[in-house]
Amino acid sequence: MKYLKVNILLLLLFCLTSFSNAQTKEEVTALKKEVMKYKPGTSTFLLRGYAHSGLEIQNDNSTFVGGSFNPIFLWRQSSKLLFESELELELEDGETIINLEYANMSYFINDYITLRLGKFLIPFGTFSERLHPRWINRLPSNPLGFTHAEQVGPSSQVGIELRGAFDVMPEREINYSIYLVNGPNLNDGSEEPEEAGKLHYDNFEDNNKNKTIGGRIGVLPLADATLEIGISGQFGTVGNSNSEYQNVKAQLYSIDLSYVKNINFLKSIIDLKTQWNKVEVDKANYIMEDGQQERYTFDNRSEAYYAQLSIKPAFVKNKIFSHLEFVGRYSKLILPTKAVWGNKKTQFAFGINYWLDWRTVIKLGYQTTSITNKKNSPTTDSFMLHWSLGF
């Protein structure tokens, strides 16, 4: 009798445990189903970008500027394929301007080679490709020759590119890019005589059968990867086909250097950036600006360069001081003096930045620009207060 009671109790306990286990399993299954609803897929869409606005005072005028917004759309189709696109929305002369900065897809062929197709930022030096976004550029303005208005060298073009990086010896790296693009086109002056001989880089439909070849090699010779030296080139025909300029070619060269280092005794990070661009276009005869039959020619060589140094005392104890950054930049633009659009300019720029966090900055800048090929050497002074953020 006693054993019977014990057996019944054990049986009851077994039933209860089994029931409880079954209930737990059901709960776990339900929970799994719920979690699976939120399981990320292999494709991901991400919106990033940057924005800026500010106030600028130039000689006797002052104006609020910017309100620009650059959304970057990233679509990660898989671990092998990425689509990226950037729009630039800004106000210019009272109008809303929308530009497609780039739109391309990248396929990762292997660890060292990536294939890119579409409109992409050209690795001609580093400024246009890596440093131009407002929250990355340490000063409120671009160096001379690196602006849309006076551009010496390409910023973005349509074509195909192979790029990547690899180590050549322990902890020394090389990165590279080789591309084939539509290339710039030559303004032959037939419609705009004042711009005869000028290269236009927004050539998104080619003006001839020739494709422009280019590339950049970047070397990081130090083990701590603080120094990068790059050499870039771009070569191609720029004249319109079936015109007297169809054989006019352009050769573009660039050298860039970057050195970023923590200096312990200064408790600061120093950042040195420099780039030199040169554009050579074959000689050609252009129509005079006043519409006369007479032709003229000139040595069509343009140069632009800058050197910039910034110091950020990020490791000092004072919280306000540690968020500050001090910047100085010298830049020069040399356009062919015998061209209608010829010019020589020199600019000194200085700035103090306050970083609210790693991607939000308030920039206070002063720059003085002088036109050096004119007798009176007119000077333009500007004060700028900008707020920029990346997101």
Next chain:
Amino acid sequence: MKFKKNITVTYIPITILASLLISACSSSENASVRKSGAQIWGQSCVRCHNAPSPTTFSDMQWETIGQHMRIRANLTSKQAEKVVEFLKMAN
């Protein structure tokens, strides 16, 4: 003629580059192993901008940003993977 010379000048570095690429592939893995994700994050990001805070984005977002920055900053796949793993661990 001048143009042909320039093209030749372009092809020479490309050929050197291709040779280096082939010879370097075997040593690349060993070299990449030496640096941690945190080291690469501290060295590569600051060449252009401040090093990003790991807490800014989620794991999935870092995966996508890792791919984007692998292209933009010309990182090797090993470097990009290590940085993303570090950011995912630290966020």
